[in-house]
Amino acid sequence: MKEQIDLHQPALTIAHQDIITLREDYTVQQALDYIRLHGFGEKIVYFYVVDNAGQLMGVILTRRLLTTPLDQRISELMIRKLITIPQHATISQAYDLLAHHKLLALPVVDQQQRILGIVDISKFMDDNYIRDITERKKEKLEIERLNTRLRSILDHMRELVLSFSYIEEVDKNSITDFSFFDDHLVEVNSSAFSFYEVPASYILNKKVSIFDFVHDLDKNNVLAHYTDLFEKGFSEISYRIVAPKGKIKWVLDYGRVEYMKTGAVRRINHIIEDITEKKKALDKLQASEEKYRRIFERSKDMIYILKTDGQILDINPAGIELLGLSSKQETTQRNIKDFYVDPATMASLVKEILEKGEAARTRMLLQNVKGEKFEIGLNVIAQRDDTGKVVSYQGIAHNITEAIRQKELEAISQLAGCFADDLASPLNVIMMGVEMIKAFLSDIEALTEKGSNGDATTGWEKILDEITSHASEMNYFLNEVMIAVEDVTQRLTEIREQYWNLKKVPDGSGGMIYQRATKEN
Structure with missing residues (x-):
C-alpha cells in the first residue's frame, strides 16, 4: 500500500538545505571561486543572492553566471524579481507556485526574507505526490466549478450578500467603529448596486463603505448587531439605509457565523433583504389593527371572539360590563353558553353560522352573571383556517333592552x-x-x-x-x-x-x- 501524502503539511518538511548563496557585491570571478571552495550540491539549479545581513535580494541562473565576464558584479546579473514562499506555506501551495511560474526550485523564507530551505520540483515526481496532486487538481477544478456556479447564483440574487473573513482572534471590545468591518470585508455580490447605487467593486476596493449608507439614527444599533455576532453566532436586525439620491429604504440584515474546527470565528456572512414594501404593508396593517383595537375598546356594543366550543377568547370592556363580569381575566374562564337563557336558541344560531358562515338575530334574550335578563341584537361570523375549518366566531351584540x-x-x-x-x-x-x-x-x-x-x-x-x-x-x-x-x-x-x-x-x-x-x- 502506497504512503498517503498530506499536502497540507508545511513546505519546509520537504525542503532541502543544499543552499549556496552569493553576495550581491561579488564579481563573477569571486562567485566562481566561492562555489569551488564550498562545493556544489546535487540539487542546485539556481544561485540565490543575499546582502550582508543574509536577506534574499535576487537569483542568478547558472548559465548566465558561466557566460558573463569575470569582472562583472553579481548585482548587475541577478534577477531581482523572484518568487518565494513563506515558512508557514503548505506543500500544496508550494507546488501551485512551482507549476504556475514554471520554476525548478522555490526558496522558503522567513519574515526577514532569509532563506530557510529550497523546495525542488523533482520532489513532486514521486508517484505518491503525482497521485495526490492529480486528485487535488481534480478537486480544485471541481471547487472552481462550484465557485463559478456559486458566483453566478450570488450575482443573480436580489438580496445583498456580504462576507467578512477573520484570521486573527477577534476581541469585540476592541471594535469601536465600522472601519474594523471594512478592513475584513472580502465579498459583495452585484446586488450592491440596487441597494446603494454603487458597484460592488467600489465597496471591495474601499472607495466607499456600506456603512456610510446606514441612517444616522440606526448606526449604533447596526454596529452593535455586527459586533454581537461574534458571541451570538446568528442574529438579525431591521434598519434604514439612505441611497445617494436621498431615498430611504428599510432592510432586514441577517448575519451568521462560520466557525473553524478550533471554534474560532472563520467568516461571518450577511444576507440583506430590501423590506421597504413589506415594511409599508406591515405599518399599514399595524395602523389598521390599532384602529380596530380602538374601535374594539371604545365601542358601546359588546364585541367578542369565541372558540368553537363557546369559550370566550377576547371581549371588549362594553361586553364585560354587559355580562356583569369583573375583569377581562374572568371572561377567559367563561363560556358564552353561561349567558344564554334558552340553549335551543344558541344551538339554532350555531347551526346557521356553520351552514351560512354568518347569522343575525334582531332579538335574543341573554342574562348576566346575576341572572338579570336583557335583550340584544346580534351579528356573528365564522372565522376559518386555510382548510376551511371553522376555528372561531366573531360577534357584535347591541343591547336593545332600553330601546x-x-x-x-x-x-x-x-x-x-x-x-x-x-x-x-x-x-x-x-x-x-x-x-x-x-x-x-x-x-x-x-x-x-x-x-x-x-x-x-x-x-x-x-x-x-x-x-x-x-x-x-x-x-x-x-x-x-x-x-x-x-x-x-x-x-x-x-x-x-x-x-x-x-x-x-x-x-x-x-x-x-x-x-x-x-x-x-
Missing part, C-alpha cells in the same frame, strides 16, 4: 293618544248632555219656586208649560247621552278585542293626531 322599553312606551303613548282622539267625540256629547240637563233642572227649580211663592204675574198654567218643555228637552239630551255611552262602550270593546293600526296624521291646525283603522285578526 325595546322605549318602543313599548311609545306604543303605549300612541295607544293612549289614539284612545283620547277616538273617545273625544262621544265623551264631549256626554259632557254637553250632562251640562244641559243641569241647566234644565236649575230652570225647573226656579219655576217651581215661583209657583210656591204665589207670584201673581206668573200663572200656574204657564209654569207647567215651561216645565213640560224643559222635561222634553231633558229627555232628548238623555237619549243622546245614552247613545254616546253605548258608543264609548263599543269602542272600548274594539280596543280590547281587536288590533289597531295607529299612525300620526296632521290635525289641520299645525299639530298631530292619531288615526286608527281596525283590521281582521
Whole structure:
C-alpha cells in the first residue's frame, strides 16, 4: 500500500538545505571561486543572492553566471524579481507556485526574507505526490466549478450578500467603529448596486463603505448587531439605509457565523433583504389593527371572539360590563353558553353560522352573571383556517333592552293618544248632555219656586208649560247621552278585542293626531 501524502503539511518538511548563496557585491570571478571552495550540491539549479545581513535580494541562473565576464558584479546579473514562499506555506501551495511560474526550485523564507530551505520540483515526481496532486487538481477544478456556479447564483440574487473573513482572534471590545468591518470585508455580490447605487467593486476596493449608507439614527444599533455576532453566532436586525439620491429604504440584515474546527470565528456572512414594501404593508396593517383595537375598546356594543366550543377568547370592556363580569381575566374562564337563557336558541344560531358562515338575530334574550335578563341584537361570523375549518366566531351584540322599553312606551303613548282622539267625540256629547240637563233642572227649580211663592204675574198654567218643555228637552239630551255611552262602550270593546293600526296624521291646525283603522285578526 502506497504512503498517503498530506499536502497540507508545511513546505519546509520537504525542503532541502543544499543552499549556496552569493553576495550581491561579488564579481563573477569571486562567485566562481566561492562555489569551488564550498562545493556544489546535487540539487542546485539556481544561485540565490543575499546582502550582508543574509536577506534574499535576487537569483542568478547558472548559465548566465558561466557566460558573463569575470569582472562583472553579481548585482548587475541577478534577477531581482523572484518568487518565494513563506515558512508557514503548505506543500500544496508550494507546488501551485512551482507549476504556475514554471520554476525548478522555490526558496522558503522567513519574515526577514532569509532563506530557510529550497523546495525542488523533482520532489513532486514521486508517484505518491503525482497521485495526490492529480486528485487535488481534480478537486480544485471541481471547487472552481462550484465557485463559478456559486458566483453566478450570488450575482443573480436580489438580496445583498456580504462576507467578512477573520484570521486573527477577534476581541469585540476592541471594535469601536465600522472601519474594523471594512478592513475584513472580502465579498459583495452585484446586488450592491440596487441597494446603494454603487458597484460592488467600489465597496471591495474601499472607495466607499456600506456603512456610510446606514441612517444616522440606526448606526449604533447596526454596529452593535455586527459586533454581537461574534458571541451570538446568528442574529438579525431591521434598519434604514439612505441611497445617494436621498431615498430611504428599510432592510432586514441577517448575519451568521462560520466557525473553524478550533471554534474560532472563520467568516461571518450577511444576507440583506430590501423590506421597504413589506415594511409599508406591515405599518399599514399595524395602523389598521390599532384602529380596530380602538374601535374594539371604545365601542358601546359588546364585541367578542369565541372558540368553537363557546369559550370566550377576547371581549371588549362594553361586553364585560354587559355580562356583569369583573375583569377581562374572568371572561377567559367563561363560556358564552353561561349567558344564554334558552340553549335551543344558541344551538339554532350555531347551526346557521356553520351552514351560512354568518347569522343575525334582531332579538335574543341573554342574562348576566346575576341572572338579570336583557335583550340584544346580534351579528356573528365564522372565522376559518386555510382548510376551511371553522376555528372561531366573531360577534357584535347591541343591547336593545332600553330601546325595546322605549318602543313599548311609545306604543303605549300612541295607544293612549289614539284612545283620547277616538273617545273625544262621544265623551264631549256626554259632557254637553250632562251640562244641559243641569241647566234644565236649575230652570225647573226656579219655576217651581215661583209657583210656591204665589207670584201673581206668573200663572200656574204657564209654569207647567215651561216645565213640560224643559222635561222634553231633558229627555232628548238623555237619549243622546245614552247613545254616546253605548258608543264609548263599543269602542272600548274594539280596543280590547281587536288590533289597531295607529299612525300620526296632521290635525289641520299645525299639530298631530292619531288615526286608527281596525283590521281582521
